[in-house]
Amino acid sequence: MKFPAPVSVQWIASLIGAELIGNTEGIATGINEIHKVEPGDLVFVDHPKYYDKCLHSAATFIIINQKTDCPEGKALLIVDKPFEAYQTIVRHFRPFKPAFKPVSDSASIGEGTYIAPGVYIGHEVSIGKNCFIAPNVTILDHCVIGDNVIIQAGTVIGSDAFYYNTKKDREVWYKKMESCGRVVIESDVEIGAGCTIDRGVSHDTHIGRGSKLDNMVHIGHDTVLGANCLLAAQVGIAGATTLGNGVILWGQVGVSKTLTIEDNVVVLAQSGVGGTLERGKIYFGSPAEEAGIKKRELVWVKRIPEIWEKIKSLK
8 A cells, every 4th residue: 555645754653653763764655565565665574484574575664573683774663563553554544434325425437437226336436437337336445447347246346355464372363454455457357247356455456458357256365467367257366466468267266375377378177276377378277287287197097997907907
């Protein structure tokens, strides 16, 4: 999430009650989680396992619960509970605003766009020209939709990320991280009925131009789809995954988190993707492998009883 305007790190430290060391004159431009940080961003870390990763990430400001050496040019904001500090910052810049109308007065809707009965459009939403928004679609706060976009009935755009701070030494293990990211849908995208596209935790979930989603597709938080992707029914993609341009996922493909599917990959139906896939290849199976290799494996598996009988006959 980018702040409406850059703010001093001293002001942030005051907001969350942090001890500030390092670059105390710095200016923060936003807050982000570790997979998406950029220079100028704040990031939080509350477990020693991730200290080094955060300290040497692109983030300029690190909210942390232990004093440590501060990398040159960065600042540490030291607090007892970095997760709660993150929540405080998010709630300050993206406070909950109740809705009193089906379409918020702060929403922007382009010329020629059709909004069907039963649609809900939240605060600060932007929708381009000549879009078709079917009945009972929900578009939640801060989402951005381009021109000529079709969204079929019952789809939800901008639902909260499935993302939790986990500590098993407390009564409630999983504590919800406030979602302050957006969903950004480029022009000429079509989204089927009953789809769910989660907003980013603190960055954007992004659907590239010309991509087409069938019914009942789920896109997790901070996932990026390139241009002209094709996703068939019941595809599910976990958080912070990147799909290149021209990727095709056929029905019921499941994709794990924080991986990359490169340009022009095709994944055949009911496959499970657990690692990065190389560009231009066809994959199949769970875990997904190159389809030609996987199909030959299945042929040999089917022959196991026959081979076993031959082995027994030789004894």
